[in-house]
Amino acid sequence: MEKVKNKVNKLVNRGLDRHMRLAVTGLSRAGKTAFITSLINQLLHSGTNPRLPLFTPAREGQLLGARRVPQGQLHIPSFDYDQGIHALRSSPPSWPVPTRDVSEIRLELRYRPESGPLRLLKDTATLYLDIVDYPGEWLLDLPLLSMSFVEWSAKQRSVLNGRRRELAEQWLTEISELDMLAEADERQIKHLSGLYTEYLHKCKDEAGLHWVQPGRFVLPGEYAGAPVLEFFPIVSDKLSESALSSAPPNSLFSLMKKRYDYYCEHVVKDFYKEHFSQVDRQIVLVDTLQPLNAGPDSFNDMRQALEQLMQSFRYGKSGLLRRLFSPRIDRILFAATKADHVTPDQHPNLVSLLQQLIHEAWQTAAFEGIDMECVSLSSIQATEPGNVDHKGETLPALRGTLESGEAMLMYPGEVPARLPGESFWQSQGFEFRQFRPMPGPSDEPLPHIRIDKALQYLLGDKLK
Ligand SMILES: Nc1nc2c(ncn2[C@@H]2O[C@H](COP(=O)(O)OP(=O)(O)OP(=O)(O)O)[C@@H](O)[C@H]2O)c(=O)[nH]1
Numbered sequence: 001m002e003k004v005k006n007k008v009n010k011l012v013n014r015g016l017d018r019h020m021r022l023a024v025t026g027l028s029r030a031g032k033t034a035f036i037t038s039l040i041n042q043l044l045h046s047g048t049n050p051r052l053p054l055f056t057p058a059r060e061g062q063l064l065g066a067r068r069v070p071q072g073q074l075h076i077p078s079f080d081y082d083q084g085i086h087a088l089r090s091s092p093p094s095w096p097v098p099t100r101d102v103s104e105i106r107l108e109l110r111y112r113p114e115s116g117p118l119r120l121l122k123d124t125a126t127l128y129l130d131i132v133d134y135p136g137e138w139l140l141d142l143p144l145l146s147m148s149f150v151e152w153s154a155k156q157r158s159v160l161n162g163r164r165r166e167l168a169e170q171w172l173t174e175i176s177e178l179d180m181l182a183e184a185d186e187r188q189i190k191h192l193s194g195l196y197t198e199y200l201h202k203c204k205d206e207a208g209l210h211w212v213q214p215g216r217f218v219l220p221g222e223y224a225g226a227p228v229l230e231f232f233p234i235v236s237d238k239l240s241e242s243a244l245s246s247a248p249p250n251s252l253f254s255l256m257k258k259r260y261d262y263y264c265e266h267v268v269k270d271f272y273k274e275h276f277s278q279v280d281r282q283i284v285l286v287d288t289l290q291p292l293n294a295g296p297d298s299f300n301d302m303r304q305a306l307e308q309l310m311q312s313f314r315y316g317k318s319g320l321l322r323r324l325f326s327p328r329i330d331r332i333l334f335a336a337t338k339a340d341h342v343t344p345d346q347h348p349n350l351v352s353l354l355q356q357l358i359h360e361a362w363q364t365a366a367f368e369g370i371d372m373e374c375v376s377l378s379s380i381q382a383t384e385p386g387n388v389d390h391k392g393e394t395l396p397a398l399r400g401t402l403e404s405g406e407a408m409l410m411y412p413g414e415v416p417a418r419l420p421g422e423s424f425w426q427s428q429g430f431e432f433r434q435f436r437p438m439p440g441p442s443d444e445p446l447p448h449i450r451i452d453k454a455l456q457y458l459l460g461d462k463l464k
């Protein structure tokens with residue numbers, strides 16, 4: 001009898017467990033991996049963590065603790081939290097490495113329900129939290145799903161000017177004489193796709209640009225070497241639509257169109273279906289500081305890439321994501337990352353700049369009744385606020401250690417509260433230096449700025 005009772009209790013408990021899936025989105029280098037690592041770290045320490053005053057369940061003691069448990073999707077690699085922490089706690093400390101493939105982690109959070117039906121049934125309850133990490137580049141592929149090969153090619157052609165044209169020169173020269181309607185030659189396609197991929201790498205590495213499509217070309221993951229990653233946009237505008245629509249099936253154009261369609265259908269769609277269809281909450285991380293430092297081209301490119309990203313994530317009935325996968329997101333947090341790169345007096349400007357950057361997406365999501373908030377945060381705080389004396393005046397400053405090992409006390413500059421115009425770029429620089437993470441004991445939670453605020457917004461109500 002006792003055995004049966006235990007079994008029934010177990011089944012009831014399991015039925016009462018809650019699940020939640022958090023989508024961490026952001027362009028490449030926005031700080032996704034650092035955010036996930038810090039979030040896991042803070043939660044794993046939550047039973048005794050003094051660094052979470054804004055996270056009510058931890059502050060009030062409802063959250064009993066958290067632990068890592070085997071993830072639900074067994075075919076996906078596990079998020080390498082240990083490697084990230086090891087790097088951060090090494091001597092000298094270093095940042096987690098850039099993400100090259102998708103990975104996932106599941107946390108089990110134990111809490112004391114404070115009210116509601118759960119409180120009547122149990123003393124403790126469980127929330128399973130699933131988080132996915134992936135390279136930022138892959139997110140920019142979502143818009144491809146609403147474009148044909150010809151439309152996508154036209155879009156690529158429209159940005160091939162200025163610095164991009166210079167970087168694409170070799171590829172452009174070699175394709176200039178190409179007959180798209182002639183019979184396809186596999187070796188030639190491989191060679192030219194290689195040159196196109198090189199151009200994308202240069203955009204990213206040499207020019208610090210974000211808008212790089214298709215994203216898998218620069219970070220192929222499991223598709224490395226597969227023919228689905230061998231195509232390129234047609235940049236000649238000499239071919240009429242009717243000539244293209246009647247292109248022979250064995251022509252270069254038809255073969256590339258086929259690969260593009262396959263890429264959309266099997267690579268892009270599958271990725272979103274697998275990782276974004278079940279999402280409950282989303283955090284959008286935006287690094288505004290690095291592009292502010294790099295100059296107007298980089299800033300505008302980041303802005304454009306972010307706009308594209310947010311357009312794809314439209315949640316309305318006509319939104320691409322909704323039409324394809326109908327996610328049930330009810331809250332989105334927009335976060336300006338790496339706030340420890342500026343002095344605390346600049347944090348309000350950081351938030352207001354972010355608000356301007358995501359203004360349109362905000363309007364759309366608000367219309368759909370989705371809750372939203374904007375914050376500035378630092379997932380892993382690498383500097384401490386200090387002061388400098390300048391001409392008899394005491395000014396706020398930052399103290400930290402540069403990647404080179406040099407100790408530094410500096411004033412990085414002011415963050416514009418509005419989208420920067422000509423005068424900002426001409427009159428004022430913003431100095432962004434890469435800091436090393438601060439050293440610290442491995443049994444203590446990582447230092448951060450407002451991760452507890454993010455936790456409260458994303459999880460607080462789920463742990464009641
Ligand atoms: N100072 C400071 N630097 C940060 C913080 N978060 C991230 N960074 C810096 O930003 C870099 C990129 O952060 P990641 O978390 O790897 O970015 P990501 O979005 O995962 O990038 P991809 O994996 O390439 O898409 C890190 O290597 C750090 O140099 C932070 O809170 N403070």
Ligand SMILES: [Mg+2]
Nearest residue numbers: 032033098099
């Ligand atoms: Mg990453």
